[in-house]
Amino acid sequence: MARWIARLVSDRTAQNHATVAAQAQEHEPEYETTQVIETDPGAALLVTPGPHIHDTLTAQGAMLSVIAALLPATGVAIYLFGLPALWVVVASIAGAMATEALCQWARKRPITLWDGSAALTGLLLALTLPPTLPPWMAVLGAAVAIGVGKHAFGGLGANPFNPALVGRAFLGASFAAPMSAFALPFDTVTGATPLAEIAATGTYSDLWALFAGTTGGSLGETSAVALLAGGAALLWRGVIDWRIPAGIGIGTAAVAWIAGVDPVAHLLSGGLLLGAIFMATDWVTSPITRKGKWIYALSIGVLTMVIRLWAAAPEGVSFAILVMNGATPLINALTRPKGSRKR
Amino acid sequence: MRLTRWWSRKGAKIAHAKETSNLAFEPLAPPALLYFPVQQHQGAPAVPVVKKGDEVRVGQLLARADGPVSANVHSSVSGKVKRIEPVLHPWGIWSTTIVVENDGENRMAELPPGVKDPTELSPEEIQRRVEEAGIVGMGGAMFPAAVKLKPKARVDTVIVNGAECEPVLTCDHRTMLERTDALLYGMKALRHALGAERVVLAIEENKPDAIRLYRELSKVYGYFEVYSLPARYPYGAERVLVPEVTGRALSPGKYPDSVGVVVHNVATVAAIADTLREGLPLIRRPLTVAGGAVKRPANMVVPVGTPIAHVLEAVGLKERPRELVMGGPMMGITVASDEVPVIKGTSGILARTEAELHHFRESACLRCGRCVDTCPVGLMPTQLARLSARGRFDEADRLGVTECIECGLCSYRCPADLPLTQLIRMGKREVLKKARVKRGA
Numbered sequence A: 001m002a003r004w005i006a007r008l009v010s011d012r013t014a015q016n017h018a019t020v021a022a023q024a025q026e027h028e029p030e031y032e033t034t035q036v037i038e039t040d041p042g043a044a045l046l047v048t049p050g051p052h053i054h055d056t057l058t059a060q061g062a063m064l065s066v067i068a069a070l071l072p073a074t075g076v077a078i079y080l081f082g083l084p085a086l087w088v089v090v091a092s093i094a095g096a097m098a099t100e101a102l103c104q105w106a107r108k109r110p111i112t113l114w115d116g117s118a119a120l121t122g123l124l125l126a127l128t129l130p131p132t133l134p135p136w137m138a139v140l141g142a143a144v145a146i147g148v149g150k151h152a153f154g155g156l157g158a159n160p161f162n163p164a165l166v167g168r169a170f171l172g173a174s175f176a177a178p179m180s181a182f183a184l185p186f187d188t189v190t191g192a193t194p195l196a197e198i199a200a201t202g203t204y205s206d207l208w209a210l211f212a213g214t215t216g217g218s219l220g221e222t223s224a225v226a227l228l229a230g231g232a233a234l235l236w237r238g239v240i241d242w243r244i245p246a247g248i249g250i251g252t253a254a255v256a257w258i259a260g261v262d263p264v265a266h267l268l269s270g271g272l273l274l275g276a277i278f279m280a281t282d283w284v285t286s287p288i289t290r291k292g293k294w295i296y297a298l299s300i301g302v303l304t305m306v307i308r309l310w311a312a313a314p315e316g317v318s319f320a321i322l323v324m325n326g327a328t329p330l331i332n333a334l335t336r337p338k339g340s341r342k343r
Numbered sequence B: 001m002r003l004t005r006w007w008s009r010k011g012a013k014i015a016h017a018k019e020t021s022n023l024a025f026e027p028l029a030p031p032a033l034l035y036f037p038v039q040q041h042q043g044a045p046a047v048p049v050v051k052k053g054d055e056v057r058v059g060q061l062l063a064r065a066d067g068p069v070s071a072n073v074h075s076s077v078s079g080k081v082k083r084i085e086p087v088l089h090p091w092g093i094w095s096t097t098i099v100v101e102n103d104g105e106n107r108m109a110e111l112p113p114g115v116k117d118p119t120e121l122s123p124e125e126i127q128r129r130v131e132e133a134g135i136v137g138m139g140g141a142m143f144p145a146a147v148k149l150k151p152k153a154r155v156d157t158v159i160v161n162g163a164e165c166e167p168v169l170t171c172d173h174r175t176m177l178e179r180t181d182a183l184l185y186g187m188k189a190l191r192h193a194l195g196a197e198r199v200v201l202a203i204e205e206n207k208p209d210a211i212r213l214y215r216e217l218s219k220v221y222g223y224f225e226v227y228s229l230p231a232r233y234p235y236g237a238e239r240v241l242v243p244e245v246t247g248r249a250l251s252p253g254k255y256p257d258s259v260g261v262v263v264h265n266v267a268t269v270a271a272i273a274d275t276l277r278e279g280l281p282l283i284r285r286p287l288t289v290a291g292g293a294v295k296r297p298a299n300m301v302v303p304v305g306t307p308i309a310h311v312l313e314a315v316g317l318k319e320r321p322r323e324l325v326m327g328g329p330m331m332g333i334t335v336a337s338d339e340v341p342v343i344k345g346t347s348g349i350l351a352r353t354e355a356e357l358h359h360f361r362e363s364a365c366l367r368c369g370r371c372v373d374t375c376p377v378g379l380m381p382t383q384l385a386r387l388s389a390r391g392r393f394d395e396a397d398r399l400g401v402t403e404c405i406e407c408g409l410c411s412y413r414c415p416a417d418l419p420l421t422q423l424i425r426m427g428k429r430e431v432l433k434k435a436r437v438k439r440g441a
Helices: A002-008 A014-027 A059-081 A083-106 A117-127 A135-147 A163-174 A194-201 A207-212 A224-237 A243-259 A263-268 A272-279 A290-310 A317-334 B002-007 B123-132 B145-149 B171-178 B180-194 B208-221 B238-246 B266-278 B308-315 B370-374 B381-389 B393-398 B409-413 B420-440
Strands: B025-027 B033-037 B061-064 B079-088 B094-102 B157-162 B198-204 B225-229 B261-265 B284-290 B298-303 B323-326 B333-335 B348-352
Touching (some): A059 A224, A083 A117, A083 A135, A117 A163, A117 A272, A163 A317, A194 A263, A207 A224, A243 A263, A243 A290, A263 A272, A272 A290, A272 A317, A290 A317, B033 B079, B123 B145, B123 B180, B123 B266, B145 B180, B145 B261, B157 B171, B157 B266, B171 B180, B171 B208, B171 B266, B180 B198, B180 B208, B180 B266, B198 B208, B198 B238, B225 B238, B238 B261, B261 B266, B308 B348, B370 B409, B381 B393, B381 B420, B393 B420
Parallel strands (some): B157 B261, B198 B225, B284 B348
Antiparallel strands (some): B033 B094, B079 B094, B284 B298, B323 B333
């Protein structure tokens, strides 16, 4: 009898166990089959509901994959812009992680620096900044990104806006001049970014330079090839949904084509690839339905081009993404898959 | 065509882990004591027709079906009824069980005469014989097969389900390869019994040998066709299978017969053939034995009622398993003891080690949408799980919680490691319970 009860003990079914044990007492069955698995109360069989297996992708794995996928682009940036770029990256990541730890400590939550999410936010923010930015501004931006962009809304998974873009928007509004001074590669002289030339002429004279990245711009805007390589790796790992970069590309190219400007130059320039592959695909702030992802992505593409072509700002990716982040709950509600429409 | 198929694909690719697919079935000799629960099907428990001390023979009726949705239970050995009492059932309930002491003589009961060709029998006779034989859906759902032979609406298509989308399990695959004659006979019988125009054998692409074999056979016999399913989980689930094969959408809460389709698992079809051809009731169960703790993984034909300890003894254990799963790793259930018997729906026995287990370490939902993307019936698992966890069952009901087929994919795919399926299952049970109470009142 005792062996029956012992083997029913499971850390997950304590309550069940009580009932079954009571029933067992009542019936007092005698069992005579040969037991293969002897009963040892310390190692009873586990009774758990299925599924009993799990995919290998974890949240932490996904965050680290995104960081790894950003390394080529980061490397290219440091190669092109030298030490100042490295300081911006280091300052931003350090600022993000320190703020994360501080906020979690203040909110009396477990400190989860090792999940990689704060480091990722810091790195993403750094890649949207100009390489000549004083590092303390990067720290401040990262603190706003994590503090206001993330923890003010309840921490991981609860923020409506992409934290890195919140940080960038804050810096852009607070320090307009250093935020728009873009160094040319291998040089400390600042100059016009390709976007300025595209805005003036509708295309860019050296598309190959745009693709390889030897142009002026913020850290992560420059090398298309490094960003695309990272994106391909994330798609292959199943971390990001292909619909979002595809939709943004289609939206952007369509508006460019209609407006009579060069779609390729617009796709390869500015923060578009960084935004489409790494920012807009952020799990937390993008829609969860398939149809919603299309609406969200196409809208980002269209909005980006509208800002680039007709608004005062030269670049519109980050604002387009922030606006659509805000629309995400609505998109989710309007694009429920068939089985889950309200009845 | 390829493109539309890719566009409308459902579910997800998961590791198949079908290492036993080349292992032929081996018969397992019955042990000294066998346990026959009266509940080996969906519906009302059967009522024992033997009493303690009775002599029974192989194939003899032990318990009779009670009502329209129920199934007969037969003895798989000859011997003596030792006891009739509640015994722990694989489902974790205490079910009235007929314990039979095997005398090893294998004396056969008088079985109804078999027929060479199923078309010699009338559809009603086929239905009656299948009902008599206590055949249930052997894919795991254990729905009485005879009920599906008297459909309420006209059925024009029979789908024979050889998808076997569960990882690890290979017994359906082996059934298709080794029991070709039984499957051909069974498909002919089903076509005749239902007056169906099409019989479609649906096999996942990861079993090319079976697809090739039956494509050839269908050219020769012509009364069935082969449909190659994407090798994705859960293409073997009715609600995914029926629209995929027939293009007919299933409305919420409706069964396949509402669109003129009936689905039977390949093992069920083989059991129907055994009944009509040899008069044998459902007393043997093909299954896969695997898992990290098993020395020699195998496909076996096990007498129904055999305690799984006996099956594990036959394959040997390397170490003490931490968990025993009946069925596959996605939808199988864990059992509390190795003494529970193999029942008609047991498609696999997995003896798993601690290293193979997955312990959920819930973190915050990251709204990645992988569960929504993957849900084969178009639900939003993250939302349903949250509502269920908070006890907001009415809201979950409005968002379709009862449509969940409990395939487990959302939990499987969740990077935040949330037990989504488990929570949704609980919510679904609560909603159904409430509906039952309401109907009763």
